[in-house]
Amino acid sequence: MAVLTTLSTPEGFVLREWREEDAAFLAATCSSSPELARQIGEARDEAEALDWIARCHGRRATGTAYAFAVTDGDAGPVLGNVAVSAVNRTHDSGWISYWTAEAARGRGVAVAGTRALADFCFGELALHRLELGHRTNNPASCAVALRAGFAVEGLERDKLRYGEARYDVERHARLATDQGFGAHGGRPVVPPPHQPAR
Numbered sequence: 001m002a003v004l005t006t007l008s009t010p011e012g013f014v015l016r017e018w019r020e021e022d023a024a025f026l027a028a029t030c031s032s033s034p035e036l037a038r039q040i041g042e043a044r045d046e047a048e049a050l051d052w053i054a055r056c057h058g059r060r061a062t063g064t065a066y067a068f069a070v071t072d073g074d075a076g077p078v079l080g081n082v083a084v085s086a087v088n089r090t091h092d093s094g095w096i097s098y099w100t101a102e103a104a105r106g107r108g109v110a111v112a113g114t115r116a117l118a119d120f121c122f123g124e125l126a127l128h129r130l131e132l133g134h135r136t137n138n139p140a141s142c143a144v145a146l147r148a149g150f151a152v153e154g155l156e157r158d159k160l161r162y163g164e165a166r167y168d169v170e171r172h173a174r175l176a177t178d179q180g181f182g183a184h185g186g187r188p189v190v191p192p193p194h195q196p197a198r
Contacts, residue, residue, distance in 0.1 A: 007068065007120060009112040015068035015082065015120075018056050022069055023049035025078050029101050038162070039099055040081075056083075063087060066120070070113040072104075079104035082113035084121050084130065092128040094121055098144060114148035122176040129176075133169040135160065145172040 007015035018026075026049040030037040043049040059065035065085035069078045080100035087094045096117065098110045121127045132150055134141035146152075150172035159169040 005120075005124070007116045009116045011108055011112045012073055013079070013109060013112050013116075014071045014074055014076075015113060015116055016071060017060075018053045018067055018069045018081075020050060020053060022078055023053060025101075026052065033102055036099055036101075039097070059085070063089075066125075068113065068117065070100075070109055079107070079109045080113065082110070082117045084117060084125070084127075087125065087127070092126065094125070094127050094130050096121075096130050096132040096150075098132075098141075110144045111147045114144060114150075118148065118174060127176065129173060131171065131173045133159075133171050135167040136170050137167065142170060142172075148174070149178065150174045151178070 006017075009015070023046045026040070026043050027046050030040055030043045030049075037044065041052065043052045056065070056067040060067070064087050065083060066087075067081060067083035067085075070080045070082060071078050078101070080098065082096070082098045084094040084096055096114060098114050098117075100109045118130055121130055130150070132145055133156065134145065136155070151174065153171045153173050156169040156171060158166040160167040
């Protein structure tokens, strides 16, 4: 099992373990944004937020998921969350998610946090493939994925249903072997398909 370390980004953000004292922020974030509440889950008040944080710690202990609060410097406020879940040791893969509090948007929090998380996954966790998905009507999430080096892989039609509406999901992935990340606008250089010898 990997030890959850504190990670830093070149932009000055810090990724750390969620703490009980973060419960008030988490509950307020869910209360102020129905969209984030749907993504985060049951954290509508401080008691539920404490349960959410405890579940994060439990999943870390079993090595199945690692969630990081992204903060503004070492002692700054929480700005958002990045996480890898569904860690699969058979296939060395994981599922990436991220969100940013509304007041912190536009600062590159999710991009910086996701890049640092990917480094942690490929290094500390020794994963090979990271996946993520976003609704096709969420261009901001798509921009984060691309800038963090996750290449588009395909479309999952009508995958999600919220109320009576269904949504297509665009799938992205990043491999430990992707080359050229950072030198091409955040898009990894994906090797061309193998060409058989003639």
